[in-house]
Structures are given as structure tokens and as C-alpha cells.
């Protein structure tokens with residue numbers, strides 16, 4: 001796998017890197033690492049996403065240019081399109097729509113989600129056991145014998161921190177710590193990244209968090225925690241870059257909770273479902289019922305509205321899938 005990817009990187013000159021809609025820390029960190037890896041090879045590289053970099057990740061822009069695609073616009077010329085932390089053009093939003101009509105381009109998928117091998121990639125940098133997509137770009141550096149620049153190290157670390165919940169989730173193993181330790185040995189300062197990621201919250205996030213948590217309910221003898229964010233609350237979330245992951249994190253800290261179900265009513269009326277499992281329940285299977293997916297312990301999908309109907313459908317599916 002690495003040999004083929006390296007051969008592609010060596011043989012081509014122009015690269016476009018794009019990540020999924022509403023890019024998270026793994027997506028952005030991986031883009032950063034891949035950008036600097038390719039730059040180090042003397043390549044012509046651009047990062048182009050459908051959505052802007054959210055405020056909590058804006059420190060990554062110190063060393064790396066992120067461009068935002070204007071819907072309907074053409075893509076800049078490229079020989080290789082790298083799809084990061086996802087595997088289908090449909091996850092790229094407007095970038096994917098523009099890319100669908102482009103011919104003669106090799107698509108490289110850099111991903112760790114279940115099913116990425118059934119996506120739109122011509123070539124895969126893919127391992128479902130990788131803790132983050134960024135860890136695959138770390139491996140790519142090592143296989144290539146390439147130096148890891150400080151911006152790339154930062155990107156890889158942010159990707160790990162994001163997808164392991166700062167080294168707390170079950171995807172954190174000795175290999176994860178070995179990568180982190182290597183990056184720290186190279187001069188990376190974890191506490192600086194922690195502060196940058198988690199200690200720059202806006203005050204407006206406090207009432208959003210308290211309202212969301214106080215509205216949460218516990219179903220099926222407390223084994224499922226359910227939180228609904230209606231359009232009004234989501235408008236305030238968007239206004240201050242509040243990270244809804246924080247709600248999931250709080251709810252899964254409650255004793256007895258096996259699954260957290262978060263439903264967000266997006267401003268265009270669509271309902272986004274996020275699922276987290278605290279134990280043996282495979283929420284990827286559940287998300288797949290609704291055309292989504294992800295990982296066994298963290299997955300998502302889009303549901304039909306309105307919000308209350310989506311909640312009933314999700315809980316019904318939970319009962320069917322797990323018999324809880």
C-alpha cells in the first residue's frame with residue numbers, strides 16, 4: 001500500500017487535498033501533514049475544502065494555507081485529488097460536486113473509516129485500525145524516510161488528539177503513544193496544542209452546553225442518553241463555534257449509559273445524528289441503517305426530519321439492533 005502511494009506521489013506533480021464537510025481535527029490535521037509531506041517532495045499542493053476552518057482549529061493556519069471552495073466554482077488544475085478522512089466525493093460537499101466532472105485525475109483516499117475501500121478512491125492509504133487518518137500520514141513519512149516538519153508533526157498530533165479524545169478512547173494503543181512520543185521527542189509541545197484546541201472557548205458556549213445537557217433524557221433504563229439540538233440552539237452553536245462533541249462527552253460520562261444519541265437540526269432542516277458507544281455496542285451498524293457509518297464506537301448519519309420523528313426512528317432502530 002505505502003509503496004504504491006509513494007510511487008504516485010513521486011510520479012505526479014500537482015496535488016489537491018480535500019476533506020469532508022465540517023472538517024474536524026483529524027481531517028484538518030491530516031490535510032496539514034499531507035500538505036507538508038508533499039511540499040517536502042517539491043510538489044505543487046493546495047488544500048481546498050467546502051467548509052472553512054472552524055475557530056478552534058484556526059491555529060493550524062499559521063503554517064498551512066486552507067482555501068475554501070466557492071460553490072459551483074471550478075477546481076484548480078491537479079493530477080491527484082487526495083480525499084482525507086472520508087472516501088467518497090459526496091462527503092466533500094461542493095468540492096465533490098465539482099470533482100465529479102473532472103477526468104484524468106487519480107483519487108487517493110486517506111482514511112480509516114469502515115468501508116473506505118468501497119469509496120471513490122483509485123488508490124488507498126487506508127487502515128481501519130489506524131487511530132486517526134493522520135497516523136497514516138505519519139506512517140507515510142516513515143516509509144518514505146522523509147523528515148517530519150514541525151507543522152506536519154503538529155497536524156499528526158492534532159489528528160490523534162481529535163480522534164482518540166486526547167488519548168482516552170479505546171483506539172488508543174501502544175502504537176498511538178509511540179507516534180505521540182516520537183513527535184514530542186522532535187520538539188512538539190502537547191500542552192501548547194491542548195491550550196490551542198481546548199482552552200480558547202467563547203463565553204457564549206456555556207449557556208449552550210448547560211441548556212443542551214439539562215434537556216437531555218435517558219431512555220431504556222438509562223442505557224441510552226438522548227440529546228436534541230433544535231434549529232434555534234444550532235443557530236447559536238454556529239454563532240460561536242461550539243463543539244457539540246462536548247455534549248457527547250458529558251453524557252457518556254454518566255454511569256450506566258451505553259449509547260449516546262445526539263440529534264442536531266441543521267439550519268437547512270436536515271437532521272444530523274451522532275452516536276457514541278461506551279462499550280460493546282457497534283454504533284457503526286446502527287448508523288448504516290440510515291445510510292451513514294463511521295467507527296464501532298463513533299458513527300453518524302443523516303435522518304429525515306422533523307426532529308422528534310428522527311428521535312423516534314433512531315430509538316426504534318436502537319431497540320431493534322441491540323434489543324436494549
Ligand SMILES: [Mn+2]
Pocket residue numbers: 026027085112132133163
Ligand atoms: Mn478520522
